[in-house]
Amino acid sequence: xxSRLKREIYNILTIVELEAxxxxxxxxxxxxxxxxxxVWLLVFGTIMSQRAVIPTGDVSYLxxxxxxxxxxxxxxxxxxxxxxxxxxxxxxxxxKLLVAPASxxxxxxxxxxxxxxxxxxxxxxxxxxxxxxxxxILDIQLFSNPIYILLTIPVVILISAVAAGISILFAxxxxxxxxxxxxGQLLTLPLFFTSSALYPITWMxxxxxxxxxxxxxxxxxxxxxxxxxxxxxxxxxxxxxVLVGYLIVLVLACSALFRRMME
Amino acid sequence: xxAIEIRDIVKVYNxxxxxxxxxxxDVDEGIVFxxxxxxxxxxxxxxxxxxxxLSMTQGHVSVLGHARPKEDxxxxxxxxxxPQDVSxxxxxxxxxxxxxxxxxxxxxxRAAKEMCEAILHQLGLxxxxxxxxxxxxxxxxxxxxxxxxxxxxxxxxxxxxxTIGLDPVARKQVWASIRELKDRTKMTVIITTxxxxxxxxxxxxxxxxSIGKIAVIGTPTELKASAGTGSIVLEIKGTPPEFPGARFExxxxxxxxxxxxxxxxxxVAKVASSGCEILSARIKEVTLEDAFVKHVGTRIDEMDQWxxxxxxxxxxxxxx
Numbered sequence: 001x002x003s004r005l006k007r008e009i010y011n012i013l014t015i016v017e018l019e020a021x022x023x024x025x026x027x028x029x030x031x032x033x034x035x036x037x038x039v040w041l042l043v044f045g046t047i048m049s050q051r052a053v054i055p056t057g058d059v060s061y062l063x064x065x066x067x068x069x070x071x072x073x074x075x076x077x078x079x080x081x082x083x084x085x086x087x088x089x090x091x092x093x094x095x096k097l098l099v100a101p102a103s104x105x106x107x108x109x110x111x112x113x114x115x116x117x118x119x120x121x122x123x124x125x126x127x128x129x130x131x132x133x134x135x136x137i138l139d140i141q142l143f144s145n146p147i148y149i150l151l152t153i154p155v156v157i158l159i160s161a162v163a164a165g166i167s168i169l170f171a172x173x174x175x176x177x178x179x180x181x182x183x184g185q186l187l188t189l190p191l192f193f194t195s196s197a198l199y200p201i202t203w204m205x206x207x208x209x210x211x212x213x214x215x216x217x218x219x220x221x222x223x224x225x226x227x228x229x230x231x232x233x234x235x236x237x238x239x240x241x242v243l244v245g246y247l248i249v250l251v252l253a254c255s256a257l258f259r260r261m262m263e
Numbered sequence: 264x265x266a267i268e269i270r271d272i273v274k275v276y277n278x279x280x281x282x283x284x285x286x287x288x289d290v291d292e293g294i295v296f297x298x299x300x301x302x303x304x305x306x307x308x309x310x311x312x313x314x315x316x317l318s319m320t321q322g323h324v325s326v327l328g329h330a331r332p333k334e335d336x337x338x339x340x341x342x343x344x345x346p347q348d349v350s351x352x353x354x355x356x357x358x359x360x361x362x363x364x365x366x367x368x369x370x371x372x373r374a375a376k377e378m379c380e381a382i383l384h385q386l387g388l389x390x391x392x393x394x395x396x397x398x399x400x401x402x403x404x405x406x407x408x409x410x411x412x413x414x415x416x417x418x419x420x421x422x423x424x425x426t427i428g429l430d431p432v433a434r435k436q437v438w439a440s441i442r443e444l445k446d447r448t449k450m451t452v453i454i455t456t457x458x459x460x461x462x463x464x465x466x467x468x469x470x471x472x473s474i475g476k477i478a479v480i481g482t483p484t485e486l487k488a489s490a491g492t493g494s495i496v497l498e499i500k501g502t503p504p505e506f507p508g509a510r511f512e513x514x515x516x517x518x519x520x521x522x523x524x525x526x527x528x529x530x531v532a533k534v535a536s537s538g539c540e541i542l543s544a545r546i547k548e549v550t551l552e553d554a555f556v557k558h559v560g561t562r563i564d565e566m567d568q569w570x571x572x573x574x575x576x577x578x579x580x581x582x583x
Contacts, residue, residue, distance in 0.1 A: 007369060010366070010369070010371070011367060014363060014366040014367050015367075017363065017366070018352065018355075018363050021355050021359050021363070022352065022354045022355065025354050025355065025395065026354065090348070091348050091349055091350065091353075092346035092347070092348035092349055092350025092408075093350055093352060095316060095344070095346045095348075095350060096344070096346065096350040096364075096411070097367070098315075098316055099314050099315060099316060099339055099342070099344045100339060100364075100367040100368065101336055101339040101340045101367075101368065101369075102367065103336075259318070262311070262316045262317060263276065263317065
């Protein structure tokens with residue numbers, strides 16, 4: 001039993017290693033994708049902070065939105081991961097993984113954390129740029145504890161794994177690249193706009209606040225903001241529990257439906 | 264024990280398309296077994312049911328005595344599978360592809376590395392090990408995939424259309440690799456193909472399939488014998504002597520024979536001594552093609568031309 005568990009953990013790590021090796025041969029992808037969140041910060045962020053329309057308490061708007069931009073970068077990488085899975089299915093790559101002696105749960109978890117590999121690479125780039133900008137270039141005041149900044153990485157892993165889980169769930173249900181792409185796009189905007197990434201939840205009408213409360217990204221942004229801006233981690237256990245809960249449910253659902261990918 | 268036992272399997276896709284319709288066969292250990300048939304005959308569906316990728320709508324499959332779907336995990340541990348579509352990761356190097364496969368089958372650290380290096384040498388891919396697979400030729404990719412399927416010394420190796428889309432030279436190389444592996448490891452090999460020549464050259468046992476069913480199973484020799492005998496064809500001037508069962512039309516004499524090569528000299532001598540002039544002599548052997556026509560009713564290339572061309576092109580695009 002224990003050796004089987006060890007083997008499955010090793011399987012998960014191997015699938016993640018596969019993604020890391022893919023990424024190593026394709027740096028350009030990260031650079032291109034990093035542009036978008038920075039544009040958000042520089043364009044949307046600076047315009048919004050000019051007018052001060054969004055109430056962000058003691059901190060400047062740019063400071064408020066910086067963790068949101070990081071979360072967005074992570075979300076956008078992971079929410080389309082299901083398409084890669086459909087791609088892998090259309091080539092023989094997925095078949096090869098499915099006939100290997102690995103449980104469906106390790107396969108799905110491996111694929112979720114594969115998205116995290118890309119998300120981490122992305123997050124490091126975006127975070128570095130935000131830190132550089134915070135040194136007197138833009139009005140961004142980060143919480144000045146480097147350990148807190150480092151702790152954003154596990155949060156990034158968790159957010160991206162959940163987002164990839166959602167994407168993989170769509171991939172197992174819809175099974176074609178076009179439809180998974182479509183649903184990814186359909187989902188990205190509500191996830192992003194009903195989270196606390198761009199403005200406080202209290203700023204939304206009540207029914208959207210309700211939606212924000214079931215939105216996993218809200219909890220991710222909350223963790224990131226606690227680590228990067230306020231240093232207040234009183235909500236962290238709940239945030240963490242919600243994200244892990246989402247991941248467990250998604251992984252179980254995906255593994256149950258995974259067989260559909262090949263039919 | 265049989266390597267594979269299949270009993271009355273049926274596969275219905277989307278509740279409407281019956282891809283496999285009541286197929287049963289056994290595969291003995293240590294042989295090369297071929298599923299021969301046009302595209303759409305259900306070969307790939309059967310293969311996917313054997314390798315645990317698809318569930319059966321009806322029927323039973325067991326591999327080395329392990330029954331599906333209960334013992335899928337054991338089955339996965341003892342089979343190697345090369346799907347029809349390119350399954351090596353085009354973005355990684357050949358070595359990395361092998362390493363990932365080795366790790367998925369439980370090899371670790373140094374042992375995994377050494378095993379990959381050994382396989383690269385065996386397959387003649389050592390020089391190309393650090394090149395991205397995207398730059399490999401079709402034959403090299405197939406060999407790499409076979410290597411990836413061999414990292415755990417499987418008892419049964421299953422290859423779905425191993426030479427589709429390959430040029431004749433690459434095809435012969437892949438055949439040689441398969442034969443060499445089989446002789447060295449004594450494993451059971453199952454291949455699907457729609458190339459008659461491939462089935463004839465590689466397989467000890469062939470099942471001819473058509474539209475979801477098996478038309479006939481036998482050794483290549485048996486199948487060819489079932490389609491009739493070969494004949495000696497002589498083009499002559501004059502009136503030939505009598506041969507049992509022979510036909511003579513428009514100066515062409517056709518003599519049926521079970522062993523054409525051996526009987527050709529005596530036939531030629533007999534015709535020559537009767538005073539006829541022999542313009543040409545040739546042997547017409549029975550081929551698997553004849554067996555296919557006899558048991559299925561049409562020629563294989565009439566059945567699958569369009570879809571095969573489409574598939575080959577799709578594959579070519581993907582490799583580009």
